[in-house]
Amino acid sequence: MDDTPTVEVSGTPKPDPQNTANNASNEVEMGGTQETPNPQSKPTEKSEQTATATEDIILIDAQNEPEPPTPAKKSGGFKFLDFLTAPIVEIYVGQGEKQTKMTAHQTLLLDSPFLSEFVDKLDSSSERRIDLPDEDVEAFGCFLQFGYTRDYTFSEPDTPASSEEPEGATDKSGEELLRHARIYTLAEKLGLPALKSLAHTKIHRVDSTPRGELSYARYVYTHTSREDTTIRRPVASYWAARGHLLRHDVQEAWESICLEVPEFTTDVLRILMDWKEKAGPEQAESTPRVRKRLRA
Template identity: 50%
Template structure:
């Protein structure tokens, strides 16, 4: 008996609907397989632009008290650069901060730094250690009250309060680029020893060193003020005396047999020149 012939259907006899259905099912399977593949595209954080800072809410800073009270405004995102303000604003829904005991000019310099990474008077050549500062026409001449020195000193202490070490370093570098008179230097020294901690040798040590090498100036230009300063701040007198005695020991030669060495002649520079101190920036 003959075997039955195998019947192979003609492709042309296959309904078009069946072909399309099969193709569709194959496509759905491929899509299903693709959907099961892991997402390999990295999630990149959005870049924060300078414009984004200006989109943040406005915060009011109430500086001073009474008739001297002034209202300043700043964007919250800029203020968040300061750990002090970041914590303060995160703990309260109010966008108002009272600064009754802070200096208005120093707060203005602080805000200028937040926005521009600098404050007036700016360094003429920021990348040079010997760069001079811009001319400030508002400063008195001679600056017997130490206005310029005190301006930067107040920015220094404010930067310490607000947790901005870079601003502290900037203010400190400007102090060493600022000239004054003997009386102005004494006003600056009084502020430093009154407003900074005893551990802050960064700003205190140069002050003591400045006066330790200026005995002639003390006798002829600031004797009364120096005496008052020593009585008001004994630590200042001790720091100056320690440096003077250290210099005397180095000059006399402590390694010998105890004999008196040559006397030490301390330099006598003019009190109004720019200060030759070691600076941070």
């Protein structure tokens, strides 16, 4: 019966002075790895504060580093919810029988400095309507498509003639070049560099005929400024390099544009003379000398 106390499991054992001392020493030695308070924790807190301060300094320095180029407004952090919560604006494009009513979210229109001026004049209590009688209906529709999708495509009519043309076929009439060119000039007016760049890229993917290229050249030189060398320079270079061969297919149209659009003629001649000058003196000396006037 005297052995009964030694069999107790649920009770708390009586403290032993020697064991208590040993346990205390063990607890002190293992205090660094336990969650119990440790007398040596003060240096640890200082080190943690130092580490935190170092991290803060690193974050501050990172903010001073040059940021990457900001992406296009609609392709980056734009939230589509901004469209869904924006009011709808009615836009009447064109005039007469060709006038077309279009609708768009106001948020999309604010991307354009030109259209933003119209939006600022809208009264919330009246009809939200914008009239653009001088704009091309198809080009403006492509602008709206670009605003929502960052790309645009042409809707082809369901006719036998159009269905017979395979994809990537030669643009015989030059109409495809003109359609992209209209979007280019519209993007310039609306103040949308991204749309201008996209239209210019699509222009260079079109394979056209001499007549189509000449119609495109006339449009470019009558609807863009002299300073817009981005679109004018390739046109002039094209005709400077191939005009001596292509003009035979479009002789009458070639003579007409040279007389009616002097800026086009001047650019082509300037490029030809630059090429001649860069060829060197040897080629210049090989050119036969001729008199400006015949002898009497």
